[in-house]
Each structure stands twice: as C-alpha cells, then as structure tokens.
Amino acid sequence: MKTALxxxxxxxxxxxxxxxxxxxxxxGFNEDNLAQFPCGSFDTPSSNRTVWPVSNGSxxxxxxxxxxxVEVLIGFGNNPGSAFNTVLRKTFTEQGLGxxxxxxxxxxxxxxxxxxxNATIQVLTNGDPDGGLYNCADITFSTxxxxxxxxxxxxxxxxxxxxxxxxxxxxxxTDASTSTSASASASGSKSAAVSALNAGIGGLAMAGAAxxxxxx
Ligand SMILES: *[C@@H]1O[C@H](CO)[C@@H](O)[C@H](O)[C@H]1NC(C)=O
Ligand SMILES: *[C@@H]1O[C@H](CO)[C@@H](O)[C@H](O)[C@H]1NC(C)=O
Ligand SMILES: *[C@@H]1O[C@H](CO)[C@@H](O)[C@H](O)[C@H]1NC(C)=O
Ligand SMILES: *[C@@H]1O[C@H](CO)[C@@H](O)[C@H](O)[C@H]1NC(C)=O
Ligand SMILES: *[C@@H]1O[C@H](CO)[C@@H](O)[C@H](O)[C@H]1NC(C)=O
Ligand SMILES: *[C@@H]1O[C@H](CO)[C@@H](O)[C@H](O)[C@H]1NC(C)=O
Ligand SMILES: [Cu+2]
Numbered sequence: 001m002k003t004a005l006x007x008x009x010x011x012x013x014x015x016x017x018x019x020x021x022x023x024x025x026x027x028g029f030n031e032d033n034l035a036q037f038p039c040g041s042f043d044t045p046s047s048n049r050t051v052w053p054v055s056n057g058s059x060x061x062x063x064x065x066x067x068x069x070v071e072v073l074i075g076f077g078n079n080p081g082s083a084f085n086t087v088l089r090k091t092f093t094e095q096g097l098g099x100x101x102x103x104x105x106x107x108x109x110x111x112x113x114x115x116x117x118n119a120t121i122q123v124l125t126n127g128d129p130d131g132g133l134y135n136c137a138d139i140t141f142s143t144x145x146x147x148x149x150x151x152x153x154x155x156x157x158x159x160x161x162x163x164x165x166x167x168x169x170x171x172x173x174t175d176a177s178t179s180t181s182a183s184a185s186a187s188g189s190k191s192a193a194v195s196a197l198n199a200g201i202g203g204l205a206m207a208g209a210a211x212x213x214x215x216x
Pocket of ligand 5: 110111112
C-alpha cells in the first residue's frame with residue numbers, strides 16, 4: 001500500500017489525496033478517514049477559526065480525482081455537529097487535478113449573520129466509488145475579513161466546472177465519472193488509478209501505469 005501510494009505520489013502528486021480543503025483551513029486532514037461523515041473523522045471544532053467574509057468568500061481545494069461532484073454546506077453556531085443544513089453551493093461537477101478555488105460565496109436570502117457569528121463549512125465530494133468524502137473548516141464571519149493570502153486560493157491549469165447531471169448530494173451518488181458525460185478514457189484511467197490507490201495491491205508496475213494514465 002505504502003509502496004503503491006509512494007510511487008503514485010512521486011509521479012503524480014495530486015492523485016493521492018482524494019481532495020483536500022486548504023482554505024479556509026480544515027479542522028484536520030486524514031486521507032484514510034475522509035469518508036467518515038460529517039467531517040472526515042474530525043468531530044471537534046477547531047479553537048482556531050478562520051475569519052471569513054459575509055459576502056464574496058472563497059474556498060480553496062486541492063483535487064485528487066480527475067472529476068468529482070462537489071457541494072458546499074454550512075452549519076451555524078460554535079458546534080453544529082452534523083447539522084449542515086444550509087447549502088452554500090449546490091452540487092456541481094469539477095474536472096481536472098490540482099488547485100481549485102471556488103469564488104463568490106454569499107449566504108442565501110434570509111440567512112442573517114453578524115460580525116463574530118461562528119459557523120462550520122462542510123465540503124463534500126463523491127467517494128471511490130460511492131459514498132461521500134468530507135472536509136470541514138471552522139470559521140468566524142466578518143464583514144472585514146481579509147482576502148486569502150496570495151497563492152492560497154488559485155485554479156490549476158485545466159481545472160473547470162460543469163453542471164452536474166444529478167441534483168443529488170455527492171455523498172448519495174456514485175463516482176462522478178459514471179454519472180457525467182466525461183470521456184470514457186478519462187473515467188477509465190481514473191478508475192485504474194483509484195483502484196491502485198484503494199486496493200493497495202498495485203505494486204510498482206501497476207502504480208506506474210496508473211500514474212502514466214493520469215498524466216495522459
Ligand atoms: C466563536 O468561537 C471562538 C473560538 O472558538 C470563541 O472564542 C467565541 O466565543 C465564539 N463566538 C461566539 C459568538 O460564540
Ligand atoms: C491558526 O490558524 C492560522 C491560520 O490558518 C495558522 O497560521 C496558525 O498556524 C494556526 N494555529 C494553530 C495553533 O493551529
Ligand atoms: C471578490 O473576491 C475576489 C477574491 O478575493 C476579489 O478578487 C474580488 O475583487 C472580490 N469582488 C468584490 C466585488 O469584492
Ligand atoms: C476557478 O475556476 C472556477 C471555474 O471556472 C471559477 O468559478 C472560479 O472563479 C475560479 N477561481 C478563481 C480564483 O479565479
Ligand atoms: C434577516 O434580515 C432581514 C433584513 O434585516 C429581515 O427582514 C429578516 O427577517 C431576517 N431574517 C431572519 C431569519 O432573521
Ligand atoms: C450527505 O451529506 C449531507 C450533508 O451533510 C447529510 O445531510 C446527509 O445525511 C449525508 N448522507 C449520507 C448518506 O451520509
Ligand atoms: Cu480518492
């Protein structure tokens with residue numbers, strides 16, 4: 001497993017991480033436990049919250065799948081538990097590996113927050129091959145929140161978004177490549193890479209082939 005992961009990581013660094021929430025800072029990141037609802041195994045709010053804007057916020061991810069369905073929810077208060085009841089961005093499909101910066105977040109009509117309101121953002125994507133993958137970030141709203149530092153929230157080359165073919169939440173659909181019109185070769189190479197990662201039985205040769213498939 002480690003060998004396969006390492007070989008993949010060396011050749012295609014972004015393929016190994018499912019997805020990662022970089023900004024606002026995640027509660028924590030444990031790649032092996034990302035499938036644990038609601039926050040990828042981090043159930044306790046961080047004492048260190050990111051000050052995040054009431055309008056025009058950004059959320060920076062790093063994508064390790066060639067395509068993924070993504071949804072962003074929020075729960076209000078100091079510890080929403082698993083009550084992420086408000087949708088900040090409904091399900092869409094993202095394609096391309098690497099840095100992905102979602103922009104222009106604002107709260108839905110009728111949701112009022114003031115400076116100092118605490119909340120937790122939950123980002124979910126679909127899993128390998130089904131179920132969800134979760135990352136959460138604890139924030140404090142502020143009308144004067146600073147922009148993310150330069151380079152923290154950017155888009156990698158080739159990253160793009162398209163409408164999702166399903167309105168279901170990503171954790172209730174199967175792998176995006178089976179439910180979108182993404183090219184067959186892309187989903188094929190993704191599956192190869194993902195099985196090498198997940199099964200851990202690939203060994204160097206197969207991991208190398210999977211990494212090559214990703215690059216191509
Ligand atoms: C928000 O969270 C911070 C740190 O976790 C805490 O000190 C503060 O009292 C909380 N604010 C409110 C309004 O509860
Ligand atoms: C608190 O968060 C800030 C910004 O994300 C980070 O630079 C700092 O290292 C964090 N501190 C701790 C103790 O986690
Ligand atoms: C929204 O945020 C982005 C990224 O921080 C910034 O470049 C842009 O100027 C902001 N737009 C407005 C209208 O504030
Ligand atoms: C990244 O790309 C997405 C999809 O095209 C776009 O909505 C977003 O504004 C871009 N982010 C930045 C920081 O330009
Ligand atoms: C939010 O604020 C608006 C305008 O001040 C007000 O009309 C509305 O009732 C508030 N909504 C809630 C849920 O408090
Ligand atoms: C999927 O995530 C949403 C939002 O957090 C949650 O309400 C729902 O229960 C989750 N579904 C499953 C099957 O875990
Ligand atoms: Cu994955």
